Amino acid sequence: MLLLTNIGQLLTLRGPAAVRRGAAMRELGIVADAAVLCSGTKIIAVGPRREIARQAKRAREIDCGRRVALPGFVDSHTHPVFAAPRLVDFEQRIAGATYEQIAEKGGGIRSSVDAVRSALRRSLAEQVVSAVTRMNQHGTTTVEAKSGYGLDAASEIKSLEAIRAAAARFAGTIVPTLLGAHVVPREFSTRREEYVRLVIEEMIPRAARKTDAAKAPGSSTVRPVMRASSRRSASDGQGAPRWRSSGGSSRLAEFVDVFCERGAFTVAETRLIFEAARRHGLGVRAHLCQLSETAVADLLEFEPASLDHMECACPADLPLLAQSSTVITLLPGADYFLGLLSYAPARRFIEAGVALALATDFNPGTSPTISMPMVLSLACTQLQMSPAEAIAAATINGAAALRLAHSKGSIEPGKDADVAVFDVRDHREICYWFGENRCWAVINRGVLQARR
Ligand code: NIG
Numbered sequence: 001m002l003l004l005t006n007i008g009q010l011l012t013l014r015g016p017a018a019v020r021r022g023a024a025m026r027e028l029g030i031v032a033d034a035a036v037l038c039s040g041t042k043i044i045a046v047g048p049r050r051e052i053a054r055q056a057k058r059a060r061e062i063d064c065g066r067r068v069a070l071p072g073f074v075d076s077h078t079h080p081v082f083a084a085p086r087l088v089d090f091e092q093r094i095a096g097a098t099y100e101q102i103a104e105k106g107g108g109i110r111s112s113v114d115a116v117r118s119a120l121r122r123s124l125a126e127q128v129v130s131a132v133t134r135m136n137q138h139g140t141t142t143v144e145a146k147s148g149y150g151l152d153a154a155s156e157i158k159s160l161e162a163i164r165a166a167a168a169r170f171a172g173t174i175v176p177t178l179l180g181a182h183v184v185p186r187e188f189s190t191r192r193e194e195y196v197r198l199v200i201e202e203m204i205p206r207a208a209r210k211t212d213a214a215k216a217p218g219s220s221t222v223r224p225v226m227r228a229s230s231r232r233s234a235s236d237g238q239g240a241p242r243w244r245s246s247g248g249s250s251r252l253a254e255f256v257d258v259f260c261e262r263g264a265f266t267v268a269e270t271r272l273i274f275e276a277a278r279r280h281g282l283g284v285r286a287h288l289c290q291l292s293e294t295a296v297a298d299l300l301e302f303e304p305a306s307l308d309h310m311e312c313a314c315p316a317d318l319p320l321l322a323q324s325s326t327v328i329t330l331l332p333g334a335d336y337f338l339g340l341l342s343y344a345p346a347r348r349f350i351e352a353g354v355a356l357a358l359a360t361d362f363n364p365g366t367s368p369t370i371s372m373p374m375v376l377s378l379a380c381t382q383l384q385m386s387p388a389e390a391i392a393a394a395t396i397n398g399a400a401a402l403r404l405a406h407s408k409g410s411i412e413p414g415k416d417a418d419v420a421v422f423d424v425r426d427h428r429e430i431c432y433w434f435g436e437n438r439c440w441a442v443i444n445r446g447v448l449q450a451r452r
């Protein structure tokens with residue numbers, strides 16, 4: 001047993017709702033002078049220090065020195081399988097070119113592909129391990145990781161295998177996503193339907209195929225997906241979760257993502273890809289409304305776990321999103337790094353009752369940061385989210401965006417013992433100090449990882 005004690009402020013994020021909306025995003029369930037008791041990989045008791053201490057005879061004790069503890073961040077949108085930074089794009093943008101202009105001239109996503117195609121799986125796995133380890137040191141305990149820079153069947157599968165190999169070496173949790181539909185690769189530029197067919201007929205079936213857990217490195221850390229109903233239930237998605245457990249075997253991907261955008265894939269193509277994902281039992285999510293407005297209605301029928309970016313979301317769609325189980329994931333790191341002047345309308349989303357999550361979008365083109373605290377800073381200063389709203393979006397709502405709110409995202413008995421301790425006295429400081437790492441300790445499923 002492990003006892004985290006002498007916690008100055010414990011942000012439990014406990015509560016009946018599996019996902020937070022509106023005013024509920026500001027309720028962090030704070031316990032002062034608190035302790036958390038863990039047994040194995042799970043949390044078994046949470047509360048005032050004296051009360052918990054009585055149940056914790058013979059537990060290994062970690063004195064948190066009155067610091068702030070909260071659920072480990074859930075970074076629900078990252079692209080960690082790439083080989084090199086994109087410094088040419090970076091300089092061209094500084095000189096005034098836009099993301100789309102750079103992509104049209106052969107830069108952008110396509111310029112990351114050759115290096116991934118020629119990389120060994122082992123070296124891609126090293127890159128992923130390096131990224132998730134640094135994320136973990138900044139307080140992130142669960143990471144969604146996408147493929148998407150291979151863009152042929154062999155390289156996309158190799159990317160997913162690299163994610164699986166990295167998961168086997170990572171104490172936190174990784175959720176893998178196939179993003180074969182990131183852009184149409186150069187060799188298919190005049191035959192885009194053929195590329196969509198390749199995603200549907202080759203990549204998705206291979207990504208969805210179950211492999212024996214005993215033979216699959218890292219499969220124990222790849223989490224089964226919980227299905228939510230498309231409509232919000234009275235208990236807001238809490239009800240009895242319907243499990244699609246992968247039992248003793250696991251898939252290379254749990255989700256299929258599509259970059260649905262001008263210059264990438266159309267809504268019609270996205271729907272074909274989502275239909276294939278559904279046939280193969282995979283969840284779906286999409287990059288949407290990053291550069292241009294797209295109506296969400298045609299995609300919501302697929303019950304996407306999340307729609308991400310949404311800077312250019314159509315205001316008329318907000319009520320529809322508020323009624324759905326889909327989480328909207330905002331990625332302000334990308335807007336910051338692209339030097340854009342307008343960020344996503346977070347306040348309008350919150351006021352409309354849309355479930356919001358925050359994630360890094362870690363990738364070499366638009367958001368080279370692994371830091372959730374940096375994203376929280378941007379959420380507060382640029383999206384006008386309150387520190388409490390930002391923290392809820394980065395924990396319990398991030399978990400909901402991965403359909404993992406039953407096991408992640410809050411500090412409650414029965415949940416995974418994923419905890420981050422920050423070297424601050426007040427939770428608002430997590431969002432306040434930027435550009436330095438205040439994370440002091442991380443517990444991944446009951447195992448103390450780092451203490452500074
Ligand atoms: O989320 N927009 C699409 N995908 C990434 C960017 C990928 C890249 O430029 O390499 C994003 O911003």
Ligand code: FE
Nearest residue numbers: 077079287361
């Ligand atoms: Fe992205």
